[in-house]
Amino acid sequence: MSIAKRLASQTAVYGISSIVGRVLSYLLVPVYTARFAAAQYGIVTGLYAYVSFLNVVFTYGMETTYFRFANRPGTDRRQLYNQVMSMLLVSTVLLTALLMWQAPVLLRLLDLPPSSQRYALWIALILGMDALAAIPFARLRLENKARKFAGIRLANILLYVVLNLFFIVFCPDVLAGKYLPGLQPLVERVYDPSMGVGYVFLSNLIASFLTLVLLGRELTDFRFRLSLEPLRPLLKYAYPIMLMGLAGMVNETLDRILLPKWLPANFYPGQSSYTAVGIYGACYKLSIFMQLVTQAFRYAAEPFFFAQSTEKNSPRTFAMVLKWFTLSCTVIFVVVSVNVEDFGRLFLHRAEYLEGLVVVPVLLLANLFLGVYWNLSVWFKLTDKTYYGTYIGFGGAALTIALNFLLIPVLGYMGSALATLACYFTMAAVCWWLGNTHFPVPYPVRRLLTWIGLAVGVVAMGWYVPVAEYWTRHAFHALLTLGFVVLLMLVERPHRLRTA
Known part of the structure; x- marks a missing residue:
C-alpha cells in the first residue's frame, strides 16, 4: 500500500469516530436551536469556550510529547507510558479539586447565577475524566488500534x-402530554424542568464516565512510577506544546468570551450580548464540515509524520499530503459556502439564528488555513524546535485579541469571524516562511493559493450575484459548485496522488 493510501485509510478510520461522531452531535444543533432561545444557548457556548482552554491546561501537551518520545530509538514504551500516566493522574486530581473549589469564580466570569454552580462542578469532573483518557487514546493511536479508538469515541x-x-x-414532551402520558410519573422523578441547559453538561459528564470505563484495560495497564529525572525532558518538550495549545484556544474560542464583553449595548437591536453569542456559536457550528476533516486528519497524521520523519523522501511526502489535504478542504469550502442558505435552514430552526449565516464562509476559510497550519507545523515538531510553535501561536493570539478589540465594536460577530481568518492565515504564512529555513519542504504554494483564490471567487459569485427567484438561485449555486469540482478533478488528476 502506498504512503498516501495508508494515510488516507487511517484518516478514514479515525474519521469514523470524528466525522460520524461529530455529525451525530451536530444533529443536536437543531434540537438546541429549537428548544433554547439564543440567550440560553449562549450560556452553553460561553461555558464550553472556557472548557476548551482548561482542556489544554489539564493535558499540558503530553499527547504530542508521548508520540515524540515513543518514536525515539531505544525508548522503553512501557516505562514511558507509566511515567506519563502517573504524572497525568497526579496533576488531574489536583487540577480537578482546584477547579471545583474555585467554581464560583468561573460563574462570576460569565455573570451566571449562583444556582448554576453545579454546572461548573460537572465541568470540572468532565475535564478531569477527559484528561485521564487522553494518553490511553494516544496509546491506541500509537499502536495503530484505530478501530478500538473509533469505537470508544463513537460510544x-x-x-x-x-x-x-x-x-x-423526550422528558419535556412527555410532561407536556404530547405522547406516552403513562410515563409522566416516572419522568417527574428523573427530570427537573428548571435545569434547562444544565442537561447538556450532565449528558457530557455521563458520557465521559463511560469513556473511562471502556478504556479500563489501558487505564489499569500501567504501574505508578513518578520520578523527576525522567520527567524533565518530557516536560521540557511539552510546555511549549501547552503554551501553543493555549494560544490556539485563544484563536479558536476567545471570540465567544470577548464578544459579550466588547459588544456595544444594543448593537443588535432588541438582543442581549448572550443572544449574539448564541447566534454566533450556532453559525460557527456550520464550519464543522471543515473541522471534521481537519480533526480526522490530525488524529492520523501526527503519528504518521513522526514515523515518516526518518524516510529519505519525507519532504516530498509531506508536500504531497498538504496538497491533497488543501484541495479537499477547498471543495468543502465551496460546497458549504455557496449553499449555506440550505444548510442554515436545515440546522438552525429559529429565525434569529439565521441572521448570522454571513459569518459561515469566513469561518470555513479560516478553518481551512488552520488545517494548512497544522500540516506545516510538522517541521518544528520533527526538529524539536517546538518553541517556534509557541511564538507563532502567541503571535496569532495577540493578533486575535487586537482584531477582536478593534472589530467587535464596529462589526459585531462578523468582526470576530474576520479576526479568526486573519489569525489563521497569518500563522500559516509565518509557519511556512520559517519552515523554509529550518526544514525545507517543496510545498506547491503558488498552485494551492491559486485554487484557494479561485474558490473564494466562486463563493463570492454565489453570495453577491443577485438571483431573486428561489429555484433559479439554487440551480445557479449548484452549477457553481459542480463547475468548481469538475475543474479541480480535470486539472488535478487522481494518478498524481501516487508517490514515486
Missing part, C-alpha cells in the same frame, strides 16, 4: 446524543 458520542434527546426532547 461516547452516541450516549451523549441519546441523553440529550432524552432530557431535552
Whole structure:
C-alpha cells in the first residue's frame, strides 16, 4: 500500500469516530436551536469556550510529547507510558479539586447565577475524566488500534446524543402530554424542568464516565512510577506544546468570551450580548464540515509524520499530503459556502439564528488555513524546535485579541469571524516562511493559493450575484459548485496522488 493510501485509510478510520461522531452531535444543533432561545444557548457556548482552554491546561501537551518520545530509538514504551500516566493522574486530581473549589469564580466570569454552580462542578469532573483518557487514546493511536479508538469515541458520542434527546426532547414532551402520558410519573422523578441547559453538561459528564470505563484495560495497564529525572525532558518538550495549545484556544474560542464583553449595548437591536453569542456559536457550528476533516486528519497524521520523519523522501511526502489535504478542504469550502442558505435552514430552526449565516464562509476559510497550519507545523515538531510553535501561536493570539478589540465594536460577530481568518492565515504564512529555513519542504504554494483564490471567487459569485427567484438561485449555486469540482478533478488528476 502506498504512503498516501495508508494515510488516507487511517484518516478514514479515525474519521469514523470524528466525522460520524461529530455529525451525530451536530444533529443536536437543531434540537438546541429549537428548544433554547439564543440567550440560553449562549450560556452553553460561553461555558464550553472556557472548557476548551482548561482542556489544554489539564493535558499540558503530553499527547504530542508521548508520540515524540515513543518514536525515539531505544525508548522503553512501557516505562514511558507509566511515567506519563502517573504524572497525568497526579496533576488531574489536583487540577480537578482546584477547579471545583474555585467554581464560583468561573460563574462570576460569565455573570451566571449562583444556582448554576453545579454546572461548573460537572465541568470540572468532565475535564478531569477527559484528561485521564487522553494518553490511553494516544496509546491506541500509537499502536495503530484505530478501530478500538473509533469505537470508544463513537460510544461516547452516541450516549451523549441519546441523553440529550432524552432530557431535552423526550422528558419535556412527555410532561407536556404530547405522547406516552403513562410515563409522566416516572419522568417527574428523573427530570427537573428548571435545569434547562444544565442537561447538556450532565449528558457530557455521563458520557465521559463511560469513556473511562471502556478504556479500563489501558487505564489499569500501567504501574505508578513518578520520578523527576525522567520527567524533565518530557516536560521540557511539552510546555511549549501547552503554551501553543493555549494560544490556539485563544484563536479558536476567545471570540465567544470577548464578544459579550466588547459588544456595544444594543448593537443588535432588541438582543442581549448572550443572544449574539448564541447566534454566533450556532453559525460557527456550520464550519464543522471543515473541522471534521481537519480533526480526522490530525488524529492520523501526527503519528504518521513522526514515523515518516526518518524516510529519505519525507519532504516530498509531506508536500504531497498538504496538497491533497488543501484541495479537499477547498471543495468543502465551496460546497458549504455557496449553499449555506440550505444548510442554515436545515440546522438552525429559529429565525434569529439565521441572521448570522454571513459569518459561515469566513469561518470555513479560516478553518481551512488552520488545517494548512497544522500540516506545516510538522517541521518544528520533527526538529524539536517546538518553541517556534509557541511564538507563532502567541503571535496569532495577540493578533486575535487586537482584531477582536478593534472589530467587535464596529462589526459585531462578523468582526470576530474576520479576526479568526486573519489569525489563521497569518500563522500559516509565518509557519511556512520559517519552515523554509529550518526544514525545507517543496510545498506547491503558488498552485494551492491559486485554487484557494479561485474558490473564494466562486463563493463570492454565489453570495453577491443577485438571483431573486428561489429555484433559479439554487440551480445557479449548484452549477457553481459542480463547475468548481469538475475543474479541480480535470486539472488535478487522481494518478498524481501516487508517490514515486
